Amino acid sequence: MVFLLSDEIIFPNPLLADKNGLLAVGGDLNIDRLLLAYSMGIFPWFNPSEDILWWASPYRPIYTPGKIHLSKSLKQTIRKHNFEIRVDTNFKEVINYCGSIARNGQEGTWISDEIINTYQILFDIGYLHTVEVYLENKLVGGLYGISLGKAFFGESMFHLMPNTSKIALFALSELLKNKGFHFIDSQVTNPHGLRMGAHEVTNVKFDRMVKEAMKYDDDIGKWDFNLGNLRELIK
The missing domain is CATH 3.30.70.3550 (Leucyl/phenylalanyl-tRNA-protein transferase, N-terminal domain)
Structure with a gap:
């Protein structure tokens, strides 16, 4: 009901x-x-x-931190370009780009001015985080989501260059692995996510996972990407 x-x-x-x-x-x-x-x-x-x-x-797609699947072509893209990862430096541009892209099966976008203003507050108080991909100092891809306990709830992503949203997801996964997070929630299943390593769990199992993750303190505040060069992470 x-x-x-x-x-x-x-x-x-x-x-x-x-x-x-x-x-x-x-x-x-x-x-x-x-x-x-x-x-x-x-x-x-x-x-x-x-x-x-x-x-x-009823079924929730989740990623295990540190276990994002990178295709051969995606690894080649990372090796070819000198991408820079930044975290929590450009919320407004990230969410505005995300808002220009409609979700599957939905006309337009759900990211209204009210959503942007509300999630700006979540960013300002340290619960919302962005992962940003730059090439030659230009933002070319990224994502944002909510961090609570040891869970990260992904909200939206975008790319201005092929594969850069995937690169942002990979960077997030490595960062969360380093922080000891339990999972990344992807909310809605799609083929793109499954190819990247997402797997579905039932709502009953997901509920248990969320409750377990909420037993830990929130990692509030601005994050840094301190894992070095992306090329080193894919070796």
Whole structure:
């Protein structure tokens, strides 16, 4: 069944979502509500003209940090170009580029001005992180997501050059491996993610994984990419 949220900052059990993963409708994008949602494995996804929809997918695609699959051609791209990885230096440009790209099966983009302003706050207080790929000092790809406990909830990515969103994901994976994170949540399954090493878990297993990850302190604040050159990481 689908629940109607009130002004009270509370969510139903995510395992009660309907067969499509829709759990609740309504509420607002209050920062405390968003952090509670992510801490329960729930995420917002809606068109700007709609009520806020909250989702908890029946099958969740996740990546294991440090186990992103790099194709032979992607490794060649990394070796060919002198990409630079930066973390948490350019939120506004990253989310604006992400907002220019529609999700599969959705017309337009869900990243409205309200979303940008709200997630700017999450970035400013240290819960949202960006991974940025630069070539010759120009931003060419990146992603952003929410960090809570030992879980990272990926939100969106973009590329202005082939494969650079994949490079951002690889860099994030290596960074999170170094930080001891348990998983990267990809929210919605797609062939691109599966090729990169994502695997689906049931909502029951995902719920257990989220609860375990939330036992750890939040890694709040600006992060740094201190793992060296990308070329060294793919050897």
